[in-house]
Amino acid sequence: xxxxxxxxxxxxxxxxxxxxxxxxxxxxxxxxxxxxxxxxxxxxxxxxxxxxxxxxxxxxxxxxxxxxxxxxxxxxxxxxxxxxxxxxxxxxxxxxxxxxxxxxxxxxxxxxxxxxxxxxxxxxxxxxxxxxxxxxxxxxxxxxxxxxxxxxxxxxxxxxxxxxxxxxxxxxxxxxxxxxxxxxxxxxxxxxxxxxxxxxxxxxxxxxxxxxxxxxxxxxxxxxxxxxxxxxxxxxxxxxxxxxxxxxxxxxxxxxxxxxxxxxxxxxxxxxxxxxxxxxxxxxxxx
Amino acid sequence: xxxxxxxxxxxxxxxxxxxxxxxxxxxxxxxxxxxxxxxxxxxxxxxxxxxxxxxxxxxxxxxxxxxxxxxxxxxxxxxxxxxxxxxxxxxxxxxxxxxxxxxxxxxxxxxxxxxxxxxxxxxxxxxxxxxxxxxxxxxxxxxxxxxxxxxxxxxxxxxxxxxxxxxxxxxxxxxxxxxxxxxxxxxxxxxxxxxxxxxxxxxxxxxxxxxxxxxxxxxxxxxxxxxxxxxxxxxxxxxxxxxxxxxxxxxxxxxxxxxxxxxxxxxxxxxxxxxxxxxxxxxxxxxxxxxxxxxxxxxxxxxxxxxxxxxxxxxxxxxxxxxxxxxxxxxxxxxxxxxxxxxxxxxxxxxxxxxxxxxxxxxx
Amino acid sequence: xxxxxxxxxxxxxxxxxxxxxxxxxxxxxxxxxxxxxxxxxxxxxxxxxxxxxxxxxxxxxxxxxxxxxxxxxxxxxxxxxxxxxxxxxxxxxxxxxxxxxxxxxxxxxxxxxxxxxxxxxxxxxxxxxxxxxxxxxxxxxxxxxxxxxxxxxxxxxxxxxxxxxxxxxxxxxxxxxxxxxxxxxxxxxxxxxxxxxxxxxxxxxxxxxxxxxxxxxxxxxxxxxxxxxxxxxxxxxxxxxxxxxxxxxxxxxxxxxxxxxxxxxxx
Numbered sequence: 046x047x048x049x050x051x052x053x054x055x056x057x058x059x060x061x062x063x064x065x066x067x068x069x070x071x072x073x074x075x076x077x078x079x080x081x082x083x084x085x086x087x088x089x090x091x092x093x094x095x096x097x098x099x100x101x102x103x104x105x106x107x108x109x110x111x112x113x114x115x116x117x118x119x120x121x122x123x124x125x126x127x128x129x130x131x132x133x134x135x136x137x138x139x140x141x142x143x144x145x146x147x148x149x150x151x152x153x154x155x156x157x158x159x160x161x162x163x164x165x166x167x168x169x170x171x172x173x174x175x176x177x178x179x180x181x182x183x184x185x186x187x188x189x190x191x192x193x194x195x196x197x198x199x200x201x202x203x204x205x206x207x208x209x210x211x212x213x214x215x216x217x218x219x220x221x222x223x224x225x226x227x228x229x230x231x232x233x234x235x236x237x238x239x240x241x242x243x244x245x246x247x248x249x250x251x252x253x254x255x256x257x258x259x260x261x262x263x264x265x266x267x268x269x270x271x272x273x274x275x276x277x278x279x280x281x282x283x284x285x286x287x288x289x290x291x292x293x294x295x296x297x298x299x300x301x302x303x304x305x306x307x308x309x310x311x312x313x314x315x316x317x318x319x320x321x322x323x324x325x326x327x328x329x330x331x332x
Numbered sequence: 333x334x335x336x337x338x339x340x341x342x343x344x345x346x347x348x349x350x351x352x353x354x355x356x357x358x359x360x361x362x363x364x365x366x367x368x369x370x371x372x373x374x375x376x377x378x379x380x381x382x383x384x385x386x387x388x389x390x391x392x393x394x395x396x397x398x399x400x401x402x403x404x405x406x407x408x409x410x411x412x413x414x415x416x417x418x419x420x421x422x423x424x425x426x427x428x429x430x431x432x433x434x435x436x437x438x439x440x441x442x443x444x445x446x447x448x449x450x451x452x453x454x455x456x457x458x459x460x461x462x463x464x465x466x467x468x469x470x471x472x473x474x475x476x477x478x479x480x481x482x483x484x485x486x487x488x489x490x491x492x493x494x495x496x497x498x499x500x501x502x503x504x505x506x507x508x509x510x511x512x513x514x515x516x517x518x519x520x521x522x523x524x525x526x527x528x529x530x531x532x533x534x535x536x537x538x539x540x541x542x543x544x545x546x547x548x549x550x551x552x553x554x555x556x557x558x559x560x561x562x563x564x565x566x567x568x569x570x571x572x573x574x575x576x577x578x579x580x581x582x583x584x585x586x587x588x589x590x591x592x593x594x595x596x597x598x599x600x601x602x603x604x605x606x607x608x609x610x611x612x613x614x615x616x617x618x619x620x621x622x623x624x625x626x627x628x629x630x631x632x633x634x635x636x637x638x639x640x641x642x643x644x645x646x647x648x649x650x651x652x653x654x655x656x657x658x659x660x661x662x663x664x665x666x667x668x669x670x671x672x673x674x675x676x677x678x679x680x681x682x683x684x685x686x687x688x689x690x691x692x693x694x695x696x
Numbered sequence: 697x698x699x700x701x702x703x704x705x706x707x708x709x710x711x712x713x714x715x716x717x718x719x720x721x722x723x724x725x726x727x728x729x730x731x732x733x734x735x736x737x738x739x740x741x742x743x744x745x746x747x748x749x750x751x752x753x754x755x756x757x758x759x760x761x762x763x764x765x766x767x768x769x770x771x772x773x774x775x776x777x778x779x780x781x782x783x784x785x786x787x788x789x790x791x792x793x794x795x796x797x798x799x800x801x802x803x804x805x806x807x808x809x810x811x812x813x814x815x816x817x818x819x820x821x822x823x824x825x826x827x828x829x830x831x832x833x834x835x836x837x838x839x840x841x842x843x844x845x846x847x848x849x850x851x852x853x854x855x856x857x858x859x860x861x862x863x864x865x866x867x868x869x870x871x872x873x874x875x876x877x878x879x880x881x882x883x884x885x886x887x888x889x890x891x892x893x894x895x896x897x898x899x900x901x902x903x904x905x906x907x908x909x910x911x912x913x914x915x916x917x918x919x920x921x922x923x924x925x926x927x928x929x930x931x932x933x934x935x936x937x938x939x940x941x942x943x944x945x946x947x948x949x950x951x952x953x954x955x956x957x958x959x960x961x962x963x
């Protein structure tokens with residue numbers, strides 16, 4: 046039972062982490078390599094905000110989430126949009142460089158100390174009398190559920206969601222049909238970085254905040270790949286599969302293998318089924 | 333009056349024989365040849381003008397240039413994204429180290445051996461390219477990188493080598509290749525040969541096949557190019573050159589240490605070819621020059637400005653941060669790289685006083 | 697150039713340069729009167745598509761710049777406007793390639809244009825009326841439609857952006873002659889029903905001149921001749937080089953060497 050609970054919690058974390066990746070890929074076809082660096086920075090930022098802003102931790106969380114959204118818009122406007130029409134390769138290198146810069150800023154401002162992100166909730170609850178679950182973990186599960194319900198409904202049924210799909214597929218045609226591709230893509234970057242921030246806070250609260258946190262975030266990339274890089278629904282089963290595999294390896298084999306597990310799964314997916322669980326098959330030919 | 337009409341034998345656009353047509357553009361006219369000679373003279377004289385620190389940087393640039401040219405061939409010309417570059421460099425370095433230290437294999441054997449090992453790894457890396465494209469292919473090369481690094485780090489650790497396998501200076505017959513100046517001349521010649529080799533390869537049928545595959549592989553297949561064969565060939569040529577560069581690096585720095593060959597190193601090389609200009613040989617050379625010299629320039633500036641405080645304490649972070657900033661600035665300003673800037677300068681002078689190439693004349 | 701005071705689209709000495717270096721079109725001037733079908737003819741590489749794209753806006757993807765000249769749409773200068781802003785002003789382009797969204801179905805494609813208004817179901821029903829074949833295939837994805845169906849879908853989608861000026865790039869490309877005349881006939885119907893102005897870019901001069909009111913011929917990036925379609929249909933050079941009608945039925949090899957033949961763009 047405790048194992049099951051850990052899998053669920055880890056799966057939820059991974060799913061929200063992967064979401065930040067997939068949202069951006071869906072709209073801009075860009076693999077956002079600055080993802081992990083931005084996540085770490087946002088976690089540290091939350092701690093600083095919590096220290097300096099009075100009030101319950103929730104206030105800090107809201108501030109940081111708003112900032113994340115805004116950061117997504119800024120990144121799009123100043124770094125991605127000017128690169129319109131350049132090969133995807135160049136844009137990806139740009140995100141890598143951005144990640145490097147963000148890493149440097151994080152180290153300069155917050156140095157390399159490991160911190161604790163405390164959301165003000167020490168309670169532990171009992172699950173069916175067989176396992177313990179902390180308040181933070183419940184929050185993680187709830188956040189994942191709420192976030193995914195919102196995002197999936199958004200993509201499937203809202204006008205903006207459709208426009209995002211269309212402009213991801215064929216930017217020029219979308220623009221010629223009146224879709225304001227600048228604001229659509231900017232919005233998706235905002236949402237993507239917002240999800241990154243959300244995941245970073247949850248991850249930080251669950252373990253601790255340090256530059257090594259980025260390493261955990263890299264696993265989100267493996268999850269996104271298993272899901273299919275442009276599939277939001279796919280993230281959910283993918284996250285749980287990866288979480289299950291990793292924790293099973295941890296418990297029954299060896300923690301070092303557990304660390305490598307997501308990457309091994311990534312390799313298997315690349316070889317056997319590159320478009321993941323629910324990604325578009327044409328992705329392979331188009332990239 | 334003595335009106336001499338000079339025939340148009342000196343124009344770079346009008347060739348009067350097949351031989352003249354085949355000359356590489358860089359040496360096609362007397363004007364360019366004069367500048368090439370001047371450049372070579374400057375290169376040859378450099379060790380006598382600059383100190384050994386600068387020449388050391390030049391040597392690092394040269395090795396990086398060979399490696400960058402190899403990556404450019406694969407990712408820029410053939411269009412096969414490779415994120416495993418550092419792994420291939422490490423493979424070359426370690427093959428050299430292992431065979432030199434354990435088996436005492438001489439220099440002129442071990443370097444080709446490293447190239448062969450690289451070619452074999454290229455075969456392995458190339459197999460996924462038959463099925464995957466773009467980012468997915470990049471990810472599979474990244475996975476290969478991690479596998480190679482893991483294997484080598486196990487060897488280094490369990491072999492009791494601690495921080496790295498020491499490599500002695502190479503002997504070519506009675507001569508020892510040690511010190512900056514001998515390496516400098518050796519590497520300059522090598523860079524020239526490698527660049528020439530790649531240039532000619534790109535002008536040959538093989539190179540044209542690669543470019544065709546890069547542009548539109550379905551069309552390439554239709555006209556009869558065996559894309560599987562050429563993709564794997566691209567990988568093999570590129571990785572063997574890369575391992576060759578890795579081997580040189582091990583000999584030059586006298587150590588093969590697995591911790592150096594990180595994904596960050598791959599990123600540096602990708603930055604070199606992108607900032608230089610994807611697909612351009614000159615671009616890779618310029619990119620290597622820029623990216624390798626950048627940290628040294630920063631050290632110099634920080635010393636010069638006597639910066640203190642947080643910046644000095646966290647120098648490494650500042651250095652990498654500035655590195656990222658430079659890449660971003662270049663990508664935003666001229667995404668097609670230094671080669672494009674150079675091209676635009678050339679075109680400006682060629683077209684002056686006009687700004688644009690005129691339309692062809694309407695048929696009469 | 698036809699003198700029109702209330703031209704819906706007026707292009708004045710337009711010059712477009714690719715890659716900061718190569719001039720693609722130069723000195724292109726024409727005016728399209730409201731309610732007219734105006735066609736731009738020319739061979740491959742003449743610069744017709746470049747002209748259309750200059751009007752409808754580049755997206756930076758092809759390194760193209762408007763270096764000289766003006767484009768006036770409804771008397772407003774629209775140089776360098778991004779494509780979605782041009783579409784908002786009701787000047788809509790049906791491009792030559794990538795004209796539909798491949799992963800979306802026909803229905804979703806037609807839902808795509810924003811701002812269709814409350815009566816969008818009626819508008820979409822009208823599109824199905826123009827093109828019954830689309831209704832039969834409405835649940836199929838764009839990628840699986842045939843060339844003709846794609847063209848119909850592309851035109852339908854463009855119409856749902858409520859255009860005043862509809863620009864069509866090579867409508868007849870890759871279609872059978874029967875389908876071409878069907879689509880062009882529908883275009884005339886739509887023009888009358890919806891009070892459109894149509895700017896048609898075509899290589900198929902015969903089909904285009906049949907429905908056009910006014911035409912201009914482009915060669916090598918310049919407009920070399922223009923006039924009403926009657927004028928073009930009766931001009932000897934147009935007949936020979938663009939319509940394939942020869943003066944004397946017996947052809948000699950001397951005539952085959954077209955590059956020697958001068959084109960008399962006067963008289």
